[in-house]
Amino acid sequence: MTGSMDLPAKGGFSFDLCRRNNMLEKNGLKLPGFRKTGTTIVGLVFQDGVVLGADTRATEGPIVADKNCEKIHFMAPNIYCCGAGTAADTEAVTDMVSSQLQLHRYATGRESRVVTALTLLKSHLFRYQGHVSAALVLGGVDCTGPHLHTVYPHGSTDTLPFATMGSGSLAAMSVFESKYKEGLTREEGIQLVSDAICAGIFNDLGSGSNVDVCVITKGKTEYLRNHQLPNPRTYASSKGYSFTKGQTEVLSTKITPLKQKVEVTEGGDAMEE
Amino acid sequence: MGDSQYSFSLTTFSPSGKLVQIEHALTAVGSGQTSLGIKAANGVVIATEKKLPSILVDETSVQKIQALTPNIGVVYSGMGPDFRVLVRKSRKQAQQYYRLYKEHIPVTQLVRETAAVMQEFTQSGGVRPFGVSLLIAGYDDNGPQLYQVDPSGSYFSWKASAMGKNVSNAKTFLEKRYTEDMELDDAIHTAILTLKEGYEGQISSNNIEIGILRADREFKVLSPAEIKDFLEEVE
Numbered sequence: 001m002t003g004s005m006d007l008p009a010k011g012g013f014s015f016d017l018c019r020r021n022n023m024l025e026k027n028g029l030k031l032p033g034f035r036k037t038g039t040t041i042v043g044l045v046f047q048d049g050v051v052l053g054a055d056t057r058a059t060e061g062p063i064v065a066d067k068n069c070e071k072i073h074f075m076a077p078n079i080y081c082c083g084a085g086t087a088a089d090t091e092a093v094t095d096m097v098s099s100q101l102q103l104h105r106y107a108t109g110r111e112s113r114v115v116t117a118l119t120l121l122k123s124h125l126f127r128y129q130g131h132v133s134a135a136l137v138l139g140g141v142d143c144t145g146p147h148l149h150t151v152y153p154h155g156s157t158d159t160l161p162f163a164t165m166g167s168g169s170l171a172a173m174s175v176f177e178s179k180y181k182e183g184l185t186r187e188e189g190i191q192l193v194s195d196a197i198c199a200g201i202f203n204d205l206g207s208g209s210n211v212d213v214c215v216i217t218k219g220k221t222e223y224l225r226n227h228q229l230p231n232p233r234t235y236a237s238s239k240g241y242s243f244t245k246g247q248t249e250v251l252s253t254k255i256t257p258l259k260q261k262v263e264v265t266e267g268g269d270a271m272e273e
Numbered sequence: 274m275g276d277s278q279y280s281f282s283l284t285t286f287s288p289s290g291k292l293v294q295i296e297h298a299l300t301a302v303g304s305g306q307t308s309l310g311i312k313a314a315n316g317v318v319i320a321t322e323k324k325l326p327s328i329l330v331d332e333t334s335v336q337k338i339q340a341l342t343p344n345i346g347v348v349y350s351g352m353g354p355d356f357r358v359l360v361r362k363s364r365k366q367a368q369q370y371y372r373l374y375k376e377h378i379p380v381t382q383l384v385r386e387t388a389a390v391m392q393e394f395t396q397s398g399g400v401r402p403f404g405v406s407l408l409i410a411g412y413d414d415n416g417p418q419l420y421q422v423d424p425s426g427s428y429f430s431w432k433a434s435a436m437g438k439n440v441s442n443a444k445t446f447l448e449k450r451y452t453e454d455m456e457l458d459d460a461i462h463t464a465i466l467t468l469k470e471g472y473e474g475q476i477s478s479n480n481i482e483i484g485i486l487r488a489d490r491e492f493k494v495l496s497p498a499e500i501k502d503f504l505e506e507v508e
Contacts, residue, residue: 096372099368099371099372102368103365106339106341107361
């Protein structure tokens with residue numbers, strides 16, 4: 001970096017490095033790829049409201065960073081949002097919109113609407129042109145009824161009766177496409193969501209651990225954290241292990257006595273307290 | 274605050290060392306409708322008169338007592354529009370505090386930040402001080418609290434206080450009736466009686482507003498039906 005670098009122009013894409021990138025690519029450098037988001041998140045509309053579901057694995061490349069993270073975020077008492085993508089982005093954007101919704105509730109004196117949350121989210125994501133890597137499944141019940149939306153990192157949205165996002169979305173969508181029907185009961189909805197998330201957990205490397213479910217109906221929201229735990233950890237035996245002598249074969253023995261380096265003299269004063 | 278032509282403050286010292294604009298602001302408060310607050314052992318109550326300029330005004334559209342956070346409420350005496358601006362700012366500050374520290378704002382912090390806003394307007398270019406005094410009632414980990422904030426930006430913690438037209442009578446009445454170990458329901462009755470003292474005309478559930486904080490720490494503005502129950506108990 002030279003000292004005499006101009007400040008970058010505010011706004012708009014800077015094309016300064018494109019020539020360098022093209023040169024590097026021609027010389028054989030492999031450009032960093034886009035990491036597919038490791039998550040399965042789903043939502044569906046049933047007869048009384050919406051059910052949201054998510055797995056609980058957070059990944060850092062091939063490493064599981066958090067075995068039991070929370071992907072279903074609070075937006076309003078009647079609106080919850082599942083987040084896939086960069087964990088920091090989903091957390092920050094849902095916290096921000098949740099705060100804005102609270103202020104809006106105070107100003108209007110009314111319950112928040114799902115479309116309000118949706119519009120706040122999509123405007124923010126569009127403004128950042130996809131650099132805020134948050135793919136969301138937003139669901140809730142307000143005075144106009146139950147709603148379910150998907151929000152993509154670039155700011156586009158869909159309104160659907162059932163939706164899946166994340167790297168496990170294909171596995172989950174296959175379950176939805178074969179079993180979803182209109183007018184599901186609460187139990188059927190929860191079961192279907194759990195099945196879809198389990199499909200993602202078992203068939204997608206980026207998803208795993210437990211199933212979180214959130215059921216939103218008019219006037220009541222139930223957050224079923226760890227509704228299913230299909231991957232219990234088998235810990236070391238609490239009794240401990242016993243290794244009797246002779247179980248390990250001794251090939252050779254060499255004993256080296258340490259030289260006496262310290263002289264102990266009797267008497268003398270005791271150390272000061 | 275203010276563009277370059279008004280970068281000088283309109284609130285300037287008088288030779289006697291007073292800020293005359295703030296004195297005038299306090300006068301504006303003193304001619305506003307009476308409001309009061311009482312801190313009980315297990316909660317806080319704030320109340321105000323709600324005298325409307327005409328019987329044609331839809332009283333359900335007037336809300337003098339407002340919530341700032343789920344556990345903090347506020348009432349005012351003075352200019353309504355100035356109050357609205359402060360409420361909006363305070364709510365935003367409470368949210369910003371939560372976003373920054375992931376902790377719900379303590380009552381003292383919110384009082385301090387609101388007072389700081391009011392002080393700003395006594396030392397900035399082209400603006401005038403707020404013509405309201407606020408009574409902020411909150412319940413957090415430090416227990417029930419009641420604060421008064423003046424147009425100058427100074428704030429005080431009170432066990433019981435009153436502001437507005439009938440302030441001296443109301444305060445005397447409160448001094449006589451206040452006890453340290455008062456229960457919230459007693460405090461509500463005392464609040465109603467204090468309002469009744471200075472009220473010109475007949476007090477009813479439609480021309481007073483009461484906000485309470487019980488031990489559940491949820492700020493609630495009482496509905497006219499609930500006020501009616503308390504009024505009947507007082508009679």
